[in-house]
Amino acid sequence: MPAHRARLAFEPMPPDLDIDYVVDTTENFQFADRVTCDSLDRFSLEQFEKLAHFQVVLTGRPLVVEGFQQRWDKYLFSEKWLREKYSSKIEDVRDLSKKNNRPFTIGHYLKSLPLLSKKITPDNYMDKTCQRLYMKDIDCPSEWQENLEKLIPPALFYLNDSPKPFSGPASSDTNVSSYPKSSQGEPLALAGDLMSSLPPSMRAENLMCYIGHEGTFTPAHQEMCASLGHNIMVDASDGTPENGQDTDPGSSIWFMTQTKDRRVVSEYWMSVLGHDIDIEDYFAPMHAWAIAPFKTWVVKQKPGDLILVPPLAAHQVWNRGTRTIKVAWNRTTVDTLELALGEALPHARMVCRDEQYKNKAIVFFTLERYAKMLRQATKVEHPVVDELWAVFKRLFSMFTDILLSETFSRKTPEKEVEYHAFQSNVTCSYCRCNIFNRFLTCPGCAHSLGGDEDPYDVCMDCYVMGRSCGCISNLKWVEQFHWKDLIDRYETWRRLIISSDPANKSLKSDYPTFVVARGKAATKTIAEICQEQMARRPWNDPKKPKAVKKAEILDTASGSEDDSRSRKRKKVRKPKKIDSEDVHRCHVCFHFEVNWKLAPCSNCDQRYCYGSLFRAFEIPPQAVMEKYHWLCPKCLKVCSCGACKRDSTMRPYEPNCTVLGHDTSKVADPRSVETLVDFRKSNLWWLKKFGDDVHGRIRKHQDEAESAELERQKTLEEHGFLFESSPPEHQTQTSNGNGNGQLNGSGAKDDDAEHQRLDEDIPVDPSLMLNNAFLNLED
Structure with a gap:
């Protein structure tokens, strides 16, 4: 097995941690900004939305809105109500220590929380065998959803499709009737969550509940598809006895980063901590955050606190006390779509993470929806309509890039393309990302799975990377929209943009016809690359299978840390001559490889294997x-390479980031192979070759982040934004004395019987014992 960079071990947080003291004494820790519901009542809803957008999206910093617990029905948002209403509902509970799921009824889990929380004490919290059972990702009760929708500003709530009346903060100076209306009486305004543009059957349901106890946690991660995260604590134990059992005050501690630091965070996670943040399986200890080369924003969440999480901002959560209950959801906006298509999806594809949000489909359906609005608002002068036009143009630019990427070669267009009507359910068999329109399928690898045919479908991005089924080539093209229909929509939406300002002649050049846009492309489209690669790559007939190994590339000079072992001088042997025009040697690793696995230079006769590159x-x-x-x-x-480094005119390239490698065989379809690059291998050998300057790489990413931030500040100032903190009356800095300070962990009783019970695991839910499938849960 290849060696890997040392990984920092998981280290739990102590129950008696004084987080206020930690933040006060740690230089790069800072409590996140807070605003109160009462202070927002002095402003209009539009002003609050601009504040939230500026803070969370434009500056990329978290924001906490506190005080919702003063406005909702305290009985409805309580453990007692949940137990009475949904006690018999069965949900999966995650055993964080054993990394498996076990079914519990909600009632049995809630009843077990006092015992679970007392089992973790200041004396044993470091014990890896401590039982940590986390009821996460469960459906939110419909009663809670209906009530939260009335309290939380509509633009921030789940699946918001238009402005709506509500009675929450900033509602006193808000008049929904002031928005321009369509002929059907619908408001002509932006949707708060573009997921609402999709037909109901295509939407990702992400309004979830999380119920935890002392010592349960969520590892460091970024919100899926660069979406905006929202998390409100609706209930927590307050330290008073409940149902005859003592409790400890419940709260959650969040460690969060800023959007602009995402590349610094990623490099720090891999090069220093030895983990890949895209895999989302590591909770970093507090001292790792304390010495990190970026600012960490800390939130001590209590009931009524709504946390707004910036896109691509890494964060992790630790639950404290007897009980915490939270409701969380995500929103997709035009800003998150740009980040998703440009950054988040390529990263998700590398580690084979599900794309549940169907980002390209959201672009398409939102354009259709907004186009209908704008046709009725062509002569309407209103700030909201101006925002609609601005967002429509940004969405159209994304749609243009999507169409261009799927365009076939003009010289060799594909004549046989199978049509499969779009239903949003086609995903790549390798990376598991959602496929919007065109993809490749292998007719020879389809097999029956549970009575249904399970085809091998691969997205164009994966196929270009060398990922496919064992047949490698001879795949067939499939499209989910008739190409002519997509081009017609492009032309319709393009003309709509031009008609918005007939006097502006530059619009015609800024939004050209699709033929002209295709002609301006300086590179081949990804569909065109797939066409070329299918012509180059051989077909491995499944009826006459050849020995096709996963990751059969022999790029030792660019591989894993095995290559960093001491090298003794060996007798140089003259390589065997290979009499084949189809085989050449890689310029870097010196291994012979077939030509379709090598990148030929257009200027010289050198070839490089894709693993080395x-x-x-x-x-x-x-x-x-x-x-x-x-x-x-x-x-x-x-x-x-060694030979070129002796050239005095050469300036050898030094890798800018750490690649730890990821074994996709655990998540990709078992029929999959990698034929160009073995993505399990790291680049650590190359980093060590240049001295493995971790601080230098991180500093470089910091400089890039600061430069990008300065450019963004300049752009914001040009558009009338002042780049400064929110007004003092909007801020309530977290401090001691709010009930979430130091916990002494003294909830356990002294009698021997109590200690005996604390050493035992929470038993299987008795109400589930009648089902034989649950009898062996402890195994």
């Missing part, structure tokens, strides 16, 4: 294949 030069396969004339690292004078 990916790890040594951070060049993915698509970056090579999309160019009409690709120049190799040697011609660019950046080659870092």
